[in-house]
Amino acid sequence: MTCFLCPQCGVQFAATQTPPENCPICEDERQYVRWEGQAWITGEELSAGHRLVMKDDAGVLAFGIEPRFAIGQRALLAQTPHGNVLWDCISMVSDEAVAEINRRGGLAAIAISHCHYYSVMVEWSEAFGGVPIYLHADDRQWIMRPHNAIVSWAGETLAINPSLTLVRCGGHFAGGQxxxxxxxxxxxxxxxxxxxxxxxxRHVSFMYSYPNYIPLNAPAVRRIAAALEPFEFDDIYGAWWQQNIIGGARTAFHASIARYLQAIG
Structure with missing residues (x-):
């Protein structure tokens, strides 16, 4: 039995004797099936040609895969006095990464923005004793490897600890957080x-489908603005290396909302 990975989105599936027939995440219009057709790899095959890297990204420890794999996102370690949380996820875990996180106080939980970054979230959880994985319940259908560590929370906000709060924004996915x-x-x-x-x-933007260039509609963007209105923030860390707004991020966010709504009419 093998937990196969889709090389296009990097998401790991539940254990099977043979590869799954298809990847629902890639067949959805917010992603795409690779031009060569659906394929599958194992974690061992991925490790044979790639490596996990750890770097400081604007003062936050980040994890990525080199050479680039699947969508190419990087994960971030939110270190707090109340426990550390891994934000978003990548498709590899290494002994070195686990040791570095443990050196910084261990891991209390994982939280992931949306299903394109679910990757090998279960393996990351198990590497730290089965810590909870917080995913919004509105995206439950996109969980390809169910596990008892997954917490499908409902509602608009969830305080993981006194320093960290999940906010459901929707938009790209119904449970986007x-x-x-x-x-x-x-x-x-x-x-x-x-x-x-x-x-x-200096700005942020919004899309329903990034690879297929389908913009997010105005009501969805206004909903994101409303969801974040109660929160103060100075910085925004995006999904890729060094793609961050450091300083003045709340002002940039409001300017971005106005610019986007004007652009789509």
Whole structure:
């Protein structure tokens, strides 16, 4: 029995004797099936040609895969006095990464913005004794490897600890969530691509489907604005290396909302 991974989205599936017939995540219009057709790899095959890297990204420890694999996101470690949380996830776990997180106080939980980054979330949880994985219940259908560590929470906000609060924004996915992080040097949003930090690093943008260029509609964008209105934040950390807004992020967010709504008419 093998937990196969889809190389296009990087998501791991429940254990089977043979590869699954299809990847529902990639067949959805917010992703796509690779041009060569659906394929599958094992974790061992991935490790043979790739490595997990750890780097500081604007003061936060981040984890990625080199060379680039699947969607190419990186994960972030939100370190708090009340326990550390891994934000978003990647398709590899390494002994070195586990040791570094343990050196920094261990891991209390995992939280992931949306299903494109579910990756090998179960393996990350098990590497730290089965810590909870917080996913919004509205995205339950996209869980390809069920596990008892998964917490499908419902509602609009969930305080993981006194420093970290999940906020359901919707948009890209119905259960799309961001993580608000109270820090000593200023509050932060960890956004994945629910809020997509643009290459200028002065704005964010929004899409229903990134690879298929389907914009998010105005009511959905206004809902995101309303969901985040109660929260103060100075920085936004996006889904990719160095794609962050450091300082003035709340002002940039409001300007981005207005710019986007004007652009789509």
């Amino acid at each position: 961001v993580l608000h992080w109270k820090r000593d040097d200023g509050n932060t949003l960890l956004s994945g691509d629910i809020l997509q930090v643009t290459p200028t690093r």
